[in-house]
Amino acid sequence: MSQMTCSEIGGRLDAYLGDELEGPELRGFIAHLAHCPECRRRASAMDPLKMFVPLAARETAGEEHWEGFWDGIKGKLEKPPHRRAGRLIPWPVPARWVAAAGAVAATVLVGFFLVQQGAGPGQPPQDRVADDGANGLVESIYIDQIAESLPARLIERRGEVRALHLTRVDERSSGSINHYRAGGEVVPATVSDVQLAEQMESIIEYSLIIAEDAGEGEEVRVVSFESEQFPFGCQAVRDPE
Amino acid sequence: MDELQVIRQAREGDQEAFEELVRLKRDKVFWVAYQVVGREEDARDISQNVFLRVWRSLDKYDENYAFNTWLHTITVRLAIDFIRRQGRKQALTDEFDETQPGSAAGARSPELPEQERQLQTEEIQRIFNKLARYLTERQRSIFVLREFQGLSMKEIAGIVGCRESTVRNHMFQARSVLRDKLKRHFPEYLPREEGPEGGQGSTR
Numbered sequence: 001m002s003q004m005t006c007s008e009i010g011g012r013l014d015a016y017l018g019d020e021l022e023g024p025e026l027r028g029f030i031a032h033l034a035h036c037p038e039c040r041r042r043a044s045a046m047d048p049l050k051m052f053v054p055l056a057a058r059e060t061a062g063e064e065h066w067e068g069f070w071d072g073i074k075g076k077l078e079k080p081p082h083r084r085a086g087r088l089i090p091w092p093v094p095a096r097w098v099a100a101a102g103a104v105a106a107t108v109l110v111g112f113f114l115v116q117q118g119a120g121p122g123q124p125p126q127d128r129v130a131d132d133g134a135n136g137l138v139e140s141i142y143i144d145q146i147a148e149s150l151p152a153r154l155i156e157r158r159g160e161v162r163a164l165h166l167t168r169v170d171e172r173s174s175g176s177i178n179h180y181r182a183g184g185e186v187v188p189a190t191v192s193d194v195q196l197a198e199q200m201e202s203i204i205e206y207s208l209i210i211a212e213d214a215g216e217g218e219e220v221r222v223v224s225f226e227s228e229q230f231p232f233g234c235q236a237v238r239d240p241e
Numbered sequence: 242m243d244e245l246q247v248i249r250q251a252r253e254g255d256q257e258a259f260e261e262l263v264r265l266k267r268d269k270v271f272w273v274a275y276q277v278v279g280r281e282e283d284a285r286d287i288s289q290n291v292f293l294r295v296w297r298s299l300d301k302y303d304e305n306y307a308f309n310t311w312l313h314t315i316t317v318r319l320a321i322d323f324i325r326r327q328g329r330k331q332a333l334t335d336e337f338d339e340t341q342p343g344s345a346a347g348a349r350s351p352e353l354p355e356q357e358r359q360l361q362t363e364e365i366q367r368i369f370n371k372l373a374r375y376l377t378e379r380q381r382s383i384f385v386l387r388e389f390q391g392l393s394m395k396e397i398a399g400i401v402g403c404r405e406s407t408v409r410n411h412m413f414q415a416r417s418v419l420r421d422k423l424k425r426h427f428p429e430y431l432p433r434e435e436g437p438e439g440g441q442g443s444t445r
Contacts, residue, residue, distance in 0.1 A: 019412075027391035045432045049388070049419055052369050054362045056389035058272050066267060070260055072289050077256060077296055 004032045009039045017047050030056045248308060252299040263292050269309065270316050276385040277320035277378065279370045287323055291316050313390065314400045317382045321401075324378040368430070372422045380415040383408055 009032055015021055016029050033040045033050065034057035043050040060066070242250075242258075244265065250258035270291050275284035294315050302311055373381050382401055386392045394412075398405045424431060 022393045026393075030389070030391045048423055048431050049416060051430055052365060052388065054365055055272075055276060055369060056391075058362065058366070059268055060271065069267065069285070069289065070263055073263060073292050073296075074256070074260070076293055077259070 004028045006032075006036065006039055009033070009036070010042070013043060013046075017043065017050075244308065245304070248299070248302070248304075251296070252302070259292075259296055262295075266309075266312060267292075270312060273313060273316045273385060273390065274320050276369075276373075276389060277317060277382050278323055279373065283323060284320075287316070287319050290319055294319070310392070310396055310400070313386060313392065313396075317386065317400050318402075321378045321382060368423075368427055371426065372419050375418050375422050376415050377411075379403075380411050380418070383411045384415040384419070387412055 009016075009029065012021065012025070012029070016026070021029055030053060033043055033053040035054075040050060040053055043053070242261075244262075247258050247262050247265065251262050267288060271284055271288045274287040274291070275281065278284055278287065291312070295312065298315075302308070373384075376384065379401055383397055386397045386400060387394075392400070394405045394408050398408045401408065403411075
């Protein structure tokens with residue numbers, strides 16, 4: 001990024017204050033204002049919030065600030081990078097029960113989807129974001145990004161799924177924020193939260209919620225099963241729209 | 242060795258390369274986390290967790306995308322996660338650091354220009370911390386990413402997980418709240434004509 005001059009800043013100040021700049025020009029502007037009191041004074045005279053721009057260029061003073069920082073990371077790097085998340089049910093369950101529950105769950109789930117298919121085409125999915133207001137972290141994900149984590153029977157059905165919500169539940173909190181896609185257009189994501197979420201050591205449970213845009217808002221079915229990688233609680237809901 | 246080379250080597254499991262990557266990016270990660278959560282210790286913990294996630298997810302990083310954006314995504318989401326788990330009221334009220342992270346607190350020599358600048362920045366940080374408590378964690382994150390990191394609305398939308406129009410709305414709200422609170426609590430920092438009538442003193 002080339003350094004901007006005070007003259008260049010003056011010429012584009014209105015555009016900056018109007019929030020019209022993007023990309024390298026915006027970052028060049030911020031970098032200049034952070035270090036140029038005179039240009040900052042001119043900008044702050046028109047928008048007092050520009051007084052905060054120096055915070056964009058904060059740097060820690062000296063190596064002492066980072067003492068122990070790398071050691072704290074390195075100590076954890078030595079742990080196996082991939083760990084299996086905790087069980088959905090916190091007590092031992094005979095394997096055949098799990099298998100039976102999985103089979104029932106799969107049957108119910110597939111049956112649900114088949115019913116939805118048979119119900120004829122619904123309204124186009126609404127592009128909206130629902131937030132349940134819970135205080136936990138929520139991992140928003142997209143179908144394609146978690147395909148490899150899903151059991152095959154779900155992958156087969158994913159073409160009909162309007163949205164997927166992965167709710168992370170840890171020892172202290174739970175909650176969800178829903179990410180929707182509309183008309184097949186997926187909001188772009190820059191990172192797969194599943195890839196991130198699976199590394200969280202506090203996670204004891206995953207819930208996968210599958211939403212169908214099929215009419216009145218009501219919870220239709222809750223099923224649970226265990227995938228090879230995560231314990232999933234799988235919930236099919238109707239879009240309240 | 243350039244940044245991409247460092248990333249590639251770290252991806253291959255080279256811990257020395259990853260240590261170099263941490264050294265290169267720790268300031269950026271720490272300050273973004275700090276501006277969102279407002280407390281040094283928390284920002285430091287979040288930063289360490291960010292790098293742990295980076296280490297474990299590096300093989301998923303797509304070089305077609307800016308590494309810094311990927312890093313911002315992890316940082317902001319962990320910071321928001323932290324605030325939500327702590328409870329926003331607790332995290333963003335009276336517990337903001339009054340001391341400034343990584344600064345040479347106490348070593349005040351006004352005759353040195355750099356230290357003068359540092360002191361000025363610390364005062365600005367203190368004011369921002371006090372005012373930002375009135376923002377939601379998402380508003381605060383968006384404000385930081387836009388005003389301090391200079392990211393595009395599209396990039397921010399990808400990071401915080403909402404549409405561009407929603408980002409613009411949050412940004413508008415954040416600026417509105419900050420202007421209002423600045424006027425109320427720190428009128429001396431407003432341009433002269435915007436100050437309250439006869440308002441000479443601060444109400445902070």
